[in-house]
Amino acid sequence: MSRSIENAADVRRRVVDAPLWAHAATLVVLLVVLLPVVGTSASFTADEGAYIFEAKTIARSGSFLIDHPLPEADPEGTAFPLALARETDGGWVTVGKHPVYSVLLATADRVGGVTAMVVLSLLGTVGAAVAAALIARRFDPSLALPAFWFVGVGSPLFFDGYWVMAHTLAAAACGLSFLTVLHARERESTGLMMLAGGFAAVGVLLRREAVLFVGALVLVLLVRSLTNRRRLDAITGFVVGGCAGVALAFERVWSGVIVPGTSSTPRAPVASSGSLSGRLDGFVITWLQPGYAPLEGRHMFLIVMAALGATLVCFARWRPREGGLLAVAAVAVVGVAVAAVVSWAPGPVPGLLVACPVVLYGLVAFRRVPGEPAIALWTAAVFAAIVLATQYDRGGALEWGGRYFALALPVAIPALLLGLRATITALDRTGRIAIVGALVVSSVTMSWLAIEALRDGHQRHDRLVSAAAELGLTTPPGDGGSAVIVAADFDLGRFAWPVADETRWLYASDLDALAPRLRSAGIEQFVYVADDRDGSEARSAGLVVTSTVAGGAIQQLAFPTG
Numbered sequence: 001m002s003r004s005i006e007n008a009a010d011v012r013r014r015v016v017d018a019p020l021w022a023h024a025a026t027l028v029v030l031l032v033v034l035l036p037v038v039g040t041s042a043s044f045t046a047d048e049g050a051y052i053f054e055a056k057t058i059a060r061s062g063s064f065l066i067d068h069p070l071p072e073a074d075p076e077g078t079a080f081p082l083a084l085a086r087e088t089d090g091g092w093v094t095v096g097k098h099p100v101y102s103v104l105l106a107t108a109d110r111v112g113g114v115t116a117m118v119v120l121s122l123l124g125t126v127g128a129a130v131a132a133a134l135i136a137r138r139f140d141p142s143l144a145l146p147a148f149w150f151v152g153v154g155s156p157l158f159f160d161g162y163w164v165m166a167h168t169l170a171a172a173a174c175g176l177s178f179l180t181v182l183h184a185r186e187r188e189s190t191g192l193m194m195l196a197g198g199f200a201a202v203g204v205l206l207r208r209e210a211v212l213f214v215g216a217l218v219l220v221l222l223v224r225s226l227t228n229r230r231r232l233d234a235i236t237g238f239v240v241g242g243c244a245g246v247a248l249a250f251e252r253v254w255s256g257v258i259v260p261g262t263s264s265t266p267r268a269p270v271a272s273s274g275s276l277s278g279r280l281d282g283f284v285i286t287w288l289q290p291g292y293a294p295l296e297g298r299h300m301f302l303i304v305m306a307a308l309g310a311t312l313v314c315f316a317r318w319r320p321r322e323g324g325l326l327a328v329a330a331v332a333v334v335g336v337a338v339a340a341v342v343s344w345a346p347g348p349v350p351g352l353l354v355a356c357p358v359v360l361y362g363l364v365a366f367r368r369v370p371g372e373p374a375i376a377l378w379t380a381a382v383f384a385a386i387v388l389a390t391q392y393d394r395g396g397a398l399e400w401g402g403r404y405f406a407l408a409l410p411v412a413i414p415a416l417l418l419g420l421r422a423t424i425t426a427l428d429r430t431g432r433i434a435i436v437g438a439l440v441v442s443s444v445t446m447s448w449l450a451i452e453a454l455r456d457g458h459q460r461h462d463r464l465v466s467a468a469a470e471l472g473l474t475t476p477p478g479d480g481g482s483a484v485i486v487a488a489d490f491d492l493g494r495f496a497w498p499v500a501d502e503t504r505w506l507y508a509s510d511l512d513a514l515a516p517r518l519r520s521a522g523i524e525q526f527v528y529v530a531d532d533r534d535g536s537e538a539r540s541a542g543l544v545v546t547s548t549v550a551g552g553a554i555q556q557l558a559f560p561t562g
Helices: 002-017 022-036 046-061 099-140 142-154 156-160 169-186 190-206 209-228 229-256 277-290 298-319 323-343 355-366 371-390 401-426 429-473 512-519 536-540
Strands: 484-488 503-507 523-530 544-549 556-560
Touching: 022 099, 022 142, 022 429, 046 099, 099 156, 099 169, 099 190, 099 229, 099 371, 099 523, 142 156, 142 401, 156 169, 156 401, 156 429, 169 209, 169 229, 169 371, 169 401, 190 209, 190 229, 209 371, 209 401, 277 371, 277 401, 277 556, 298 323, 298 355, 298 401, 298 429, 355 401, 355 429, 371 401, 371 512, 401 429, 401 556, 429 484, 429 503, 429 523, 429 544, 429 556, 484 512, 484 544, 512 536
Parallel strands: 484 503, 484 523
Antiparallel strands: 523 556, 544 556
């Protein structure tokens, strides 16, 4: 027995003493091993599909412009299949907002297709975790590895790693920018200031939230320069902000060339009301909700698990000697976590405090900290406040853990771990095991549910797009071209990148109006993807349903003869 205990202690020591690069390599292996489970044959969201579409367009033609699949049937462009695309004189631009990222994705596509694009995001997750570990090492060396693993596996950046949306890459850039700022302040180095600005510029070129993060960091540095009368903080802030500003100006010029001001406005742009109720709705969705309305019984397990975790930390702070009570609460957390996994129907979890237990535990255990950890917490807090004030009323739509807040996680989590560590060290052995065990189990549970959500979303979209394409192969359109597929859903066309080479997709907000134009263009039959199970929409447009797939969601339509 004693020998096994000694062996376990030796293994633990080797893990703790292993260099950071070894942990990073282990995380890379873990993420890659899970890649086939998640899959890369479909998109999780329409926005992700749009980036993939644009990257493939650039990889194929070297241009951001894509042609209309059937312009003769849609001269006004209202049926263009890619939502939020813009029409220019030379063609359509799918995204056009972050051209650097699209070019980076196109390069990855040439190397290894969509899988290589996802690997870029996975490397961003590893980079963000490394940045968090290096930041935590400055605060307290013992927190480096916990920060690394909680960011890499126990935060929304784990989910975002399998998402072609640049969140992880931008989070890594912002984390490294913050880390370099700390070094620049310490060494009074102009070179390090410029390097910090360079990382900030990279973040700005990848995600628009990076502008808000840099703004928050600069504001905190300027305030500290006034309160501490330390001019170096102000200089550092101006350098970092200036570099980010140059990057933003560069991107806007490039985007203006890609999508000139004379281009058409994308249809049905998503807008934020800016009202107080909208700000409150956005906060509830992106910080508190375990799912999207209507909430179901399975969501309650996540709410209870989070509530028990918060209660456990409260007990640890104010009743630290009640080890038995903490153990009971921890067992309850584990039981609810098991129930959540067993009962869960895959789906997104938008609330940050639900999806990221370490942030919840850290906020409940929050303690005032001086120096560099205070800079981290203030930067994260100001950034979060700006995001809450400017995000859409619905948050980031389908997301995992408030995706607009992801960029601050490599900075916030190391600082939050300081307060949590202070709470844990005041406990006896039973209490420490209870709170650490509950946190680890909760984090692993959410990571596993994230994998399930990703896999389910990919499989559902893959089945729908594949079924439509397969039916299209048996539906010759009559004009000698590839199959024509009309989607009634605003976003569905952006999921169709896997079959873009063999099909022509259109969007129809009004099938009655589009059908005659298709017939005039020589299209004799097409596939219609819509929730029109009784065929009423098709009949009202004077069409004949010749076959159905997926309970009527996909229909093969033909124009009536005579």
